[in-house]
Amino acid sequence: MGNIDEAKEELEKILNEKEYTDYSDQSSTIFSNWWEKVENRLADQLEQSFPSLEKISMLAELILTIIIVAVLALIAIALFIIVRNHGRKRKFREATPLQAMKEIDWSYQMHLTEAMKLEKLEKFSSATRHLFLALLLYFHEKEWLEARIWKTNWEYFEELKKVNQQSADQFHHLAYFFDEATYGEREVQKEEYVQFRKVVMTYLVEVDE
Numbered sequence: 001m002g003n004i005d006e007a008k009e010e011l012e013k014i015l016n017e018k019e020y021t022d023y024s025d026q027s028s029t030i031f032s033n034w035w036e037k038v039e040n041r042l043a044d045q046l047e048q049s050f051p052s053l054e055k056i057s058m059l060a061e062l063i064l065t066i067i068i069v070a071v072l073a074l075i076a077i078a079l080f081i082i083v084r085n086h087g088r089k090r091k092f093r094e095a096t097p098l099q100a101m102k103e104i105d106w107s108y109q110m111h112l113t114e115a116m117k118l119e120k121l122e123k124f125s126s127a128t129r130h131l132f133l134a135l136l137l138y139f140h141e142k143e144w145l146e147a148r149i150w151k152t153n154w155e156y157f158e159e160l161k162k163v164n165q166q167s168a169d170q171f172h173h174l175a176y177f178f179d180e181a182t183y184g185e186r187e188v189q190k191e192e193y194v195q196f197r198k199v200v201m202t203y204l205v206e207v208d209e
Helices: 002-016 018-049 056-094 101-105 108-120 124-141 153-161 165-182 190-201
Strands: none
Touching (some): 108 124, 108 190, 124 165, 124 190
């Protein structure tokens, strides 16, 4: 107990010393000093460029504030994009597109027919799902991959890479959109769906669009 009391007294002594107090004061004012220097420099530039302009210092402070807010906003946007992309990659590696035996027992033509029915009902998110499954099972029939309920899109992508790199890259892009429509609770718009269907149909050449 005596050691603890001695340690407390020693700490209080250090905190009360002039050197520590001076260092603390210096640290607390370093930002304000930097701000003032930058503001003065900006004010000098504005005064040289616009000598007739009044209240230069206020304008300089306003401009500096706007710049800092803009930079912070850009940082926030960048962080949001990084987090979102990380989430998309995680879903891509973990999500399994085939959810039931019925889905894998259907042929790709059956999934395509179902997609066309849902498209007419303007249920574009559900139609997107069936279009993607049609593509997946089409690749299965071509023996470019082996469709299984437990497999993820990442595993299918790795299998496709061994057969056709271009198709694998296209599948990668389509799978991200499929994940957002199926697991991300994204309401697919008609224009997005039409573009998605256009790409899928370049593979399903045996079926009339």
